[in-house]
Each structure stands twice: as structure tokens, then as C-alpha cells.
Amino acid sequence: MKEIKIECTLFIFDNAHELPLDAFKLMQKAVEARENAYAPYSKFHVGAALLLDNGEIITGNNQENASYPSGLCAERTAIYYAGSQFPQAKIIRMAISAGSQKNQTKKPIPPCGACRQAIAEYEIKQEMPIEIYFMGETGKVAKSLSLSNLLPLIFDKSVL
Template sequence: MRHEHLHIDYQVYATAADLPPDDAALLREAQSATALSYAPYSNFHVGAAARMASGAIVRGANQENASYPVGICAERTLLSVAATLHPGETIDTLAVTAAEIHEPISPCGLCRQSMLEFQNRTGRPFRLIMGGATGPVYVLEDARALLPLAFTNEDLRR
């Protein structure tokens, strides 16, 4: 038996104000998207915003449902909107945040897999900015870093 280690490279910014201007603006878009959240059960209001390759900004917010787990996370809402309104276009950067949390939030497993699938489908990785209402901000150069042992459709066909 041998031991292996997984390593995730990411940048840490003390606050959103320390981000490059374009990234700070995108995180503000994600923060404003938290107001679009429908979260009467969890009170966990999540917003996401993406800058498409064309420069267009797409936003998404989590949408809960009394018939749990029928709701949809902000990231998957955003990916659906992006694929529908900008078919075939790649995402440059995606930002995600929550209204009530003061530490960076990280996408759930379903969202991580969905981001990987979007990247595979469009043929280009995208950057991921994770923030909270205040506090530090994490930036990954490739969203796939959050799912290092991911599987793809090609893996399923083998």
C-alpha cells in the first residue's frame, strides 16, 4: 500500500476589496444575486455570477422547494441560464457567495460535478471565486480543482 496526497492550489485574498477590479465586480454581482434567492426553509441565500467569454454577466440564485430535495443551487441555476442564453459559449470566471456567511462558501458536490460537466462540454476550464458576505475570498484557476477524483461520461462508457 502507498499513500498519495491531493493538493489544491488557490489564492487567498483578505477581503473582496483586495481582488483585482474585474473579480471584485463579479463577486458584487454574485452578492446582489443573493437577493434573488428563494430560501424560506434554510434561510441560506446563495448567489452566483459568471462572466462569459463574451463579457456578458449571467446570475443565478438558489431556489428551494417544500418538496425537498427538489430545489436547485445557485451555481446550477447559473449554469442552466448560461447554457440556455449563451449556447456553446465558455465561462471565463464564476463567483459564488452567501448573504449570511462570513467565510468563503464552497459549491456542493452536485454543483462541483455540474461545473466539471460544463467545462468538459465547452472545452475550457473557468476560474472560481468563492466568498462570503464579508471576510476572506478564495480563487481557484480551474473549478475542477474542487473535484480532483471526478469521473466523466467517457469514464462511464469504459
């Protein structure tokens, strides 16, 4: 038997104002998208913003449904729209902001597992890492240089 250690490296900013200007502006777009989320059941609003290599900024927010599995997360809403409307564009950076109407979210909230898998597909497709910034409503912001850093044991087409 052999033990393998897997590590995740994140960069932590005390708040969004410490971000580089381009990342700060993208996070502002994610916050705006979060405010328009449709989350009447969970009361948990998420916004995502993508910067594409063609300069386009795509936003998305979570869309819930009384039939819970039929809803869609903010990250996948944005990434699928980008893939549909700009199929040749590469995603350079993603910003995510999440907030609850029940409790104030003060710590960075990363993408869920399903969103990580969807983002991974695009990172593999474009053969280029996607820089990901994520936060709650306030407080610290985490930065990952790549989705593969957040999902190290990736499931991809090589196993099919």
C-alpha cells in the same frame, strides 16, 4: 499499495476589495443575486455570477421548495441558464457569495458537491478551466484556478 497525495491550491484575498477589478464587479453581481434568493426554509442565501467569453454576465440564486430535493442551487441555476441561452459561449469566471439569515458567514463557502459536478461538466465541455471565486457575506475570498482543483477525482464521460 501506493499512497497518492491530492492537493488543492487556493488563493486567499482578505476581502472582496482586494480582488482584481473585473472579479470584484462579478462578485458584486453575485452578492446582488444572493439578495434575491428564495430560501424560506434554510434561510441560507446563495448568489452566483458567471462571466462568459462573449461578455455576457449571467446570475443565479438558490431557489428552494417545500419538497427540498426540488430546489436548485445558485451555481446550477446560473450555469444551466448560460448553457441554455448561450450554448456556444465559454464560462471564463464564476463568483459565488453565500449568507445565512441565522449566522453571519465570514469565511469562503465553496460550491456543494452537486454544483461541483455540474460545473465540472461545463469545464470539460469547453476544454477550458473556469476560474472560481467564493466568499461568505463578508471576509476572505478564495480563488481556485479551476473546478478540477476543487473536485480532483472527477466523474466524467470517460467512465461511461
